[in-house]
Amino acid sequence: MKKILLLLVIAVSAQLRADMRPVRVEFQLKFNNETLQLGKKYYSNTLKDSISFETLKFYISRVIVNGELHSGAPFSPEAFLIDAENPKSQILQNSFYLDSVLGISFLLGVDSMANVSGAMGGDLDPMFGMYWAWQSGYINFKLEGYTNSCPSPKHQFQYHIGGYLPPYASSRALNFEVENTGNVVVEFDVEKLISQLNIQEQYEVMGPGNAAMDISKKVASVFKIKE
């Protein structure tokens, strides 16, 4: 009897092992379905003009991947800085194992706690230029570049989107169902954001407020799961 029980336990755990794998989430940054390259000149169909990007960086935090049998604990560390300049930053690995993946949730930006906790390390180190100096708070999302459509002196646009205090708390919670059982791939196509912005008139947003709130919603709408 005991032997049978032991066998059963082994069989079940072997079964679990076979189906489980470490969870990996990848962020793919794109322009018009092409992998985004900083400095490269693109043609924007919505602007009917060329455009190039100097910076695309954003925080993703409280990443949770849900499986069929159980949901995963939040990824550690708590926040990841995704940077177009650094391909390694676009891949999030976790140490625990899951069965098939059913969904993912994360925060675009850092939560309010991180904004009031002083100097932090890792990806949250203020040396990465994602922290405002003149007024405390993280920049959740940063997009900078050039297009002639932009009437500013060097045709430069700068969106530094952040703010953690209500009514201007700009981090956005996102939630997706995932159909496949492979790695989770989240796409972010910058052209889909450009098409929602009014770059001819609003090309510099550098602090918390209504403009940042509006743009943060638009940024959040661009994320999608790759089929």
Add this chain to the structure above:
Amino acid sequence: MKIRVVLLVFLSFLIFSFYTGGIGEIYFPKHFPKPEYSFSSNPINSKAVALGRMLFYDPILSKNNSISCASCHSPYNSFAHSDHALSHGIFDSMGDRNAPALFNLAWQKSFMWDGAINHLDVQALAPITNAKEMAESLVGVIEKLRKKEMYRTAFFAAFNDTVITGEYVLKALSQFQLTLISANAKFDRVALGKEQFTHQEKKGYKLFLKHCNSCHTQPLFSNYQFKNNGLPLDSVLMDFGRGAITQKGSDSMLFKVPSLRNLSFTAPYMHDGRFKKLGDVMAHYNSGILSNNMVSKELKKPLKLNADDRVDLIAFLLTLNDKEFVFDPKHQYPKEILSASKD
């Protein structure tokens, strides 16, 4: 047996002295409230304090290595900017505000005259990157520090890590600044029953409790809230204080209530240094307060202080001078910096 009892007594004594004494290099004065600073995320250690002190006095933090924190926050002025109404930074540029004195920072909830900064650790980012102050970047500072043997050693000693990061630079600066505790003025000795006020100081104290304590609350001499004390707007500076941060009309023209400790060392006064002397401040509170609905309710009614009252009140304010703090050699220019400038 006896030894055990003695040991026990000794041990509990040790624990008790720690309790009222504070943690590491910091002591918490008995008559002070609980500090606001989250020491658990930046535990005080003497190596980090020493490092923070080096950084505070080292012009390496500015773009052209000319300006240190102490350029605007001098120890002999209770870490305010002596004789400068508006602070003076890199390339002789003029700032927009008066550099406040620095002490008892562990008890503050927010920083700057308008509370733009929510934590002491991230305060230093403002002067380091401000084009009119130090005009550097945190990354620029780190690159310069990493090249110096002295700093590599000091950072390792403080944080037990071989890389110098932004987090460590900021935490070290906080550690030094957290040790700037001013709690040994005559007022404090009176509060602890060690000394007595003169007759005149006592009269001044009464007036203070009646007219000033609601905002400049003892024993820190600030409630660290944002208030309007009836100063007219400077039409050149156009500084709306807290309102510019919260974008709320009701916060317009509010400024953080400053502590009144060490006033003899921190002139000129107010966010723009508009008053040179305490007598000018007194004249303002007595007859200069604007009458409009922006002025905080505590100051809506005229104070009606006569000449004697004003002298008495100043006599009390002078009991808040803490010479021991202002001349404490532990807070002054560290010798290490001199030797460092050679390599």
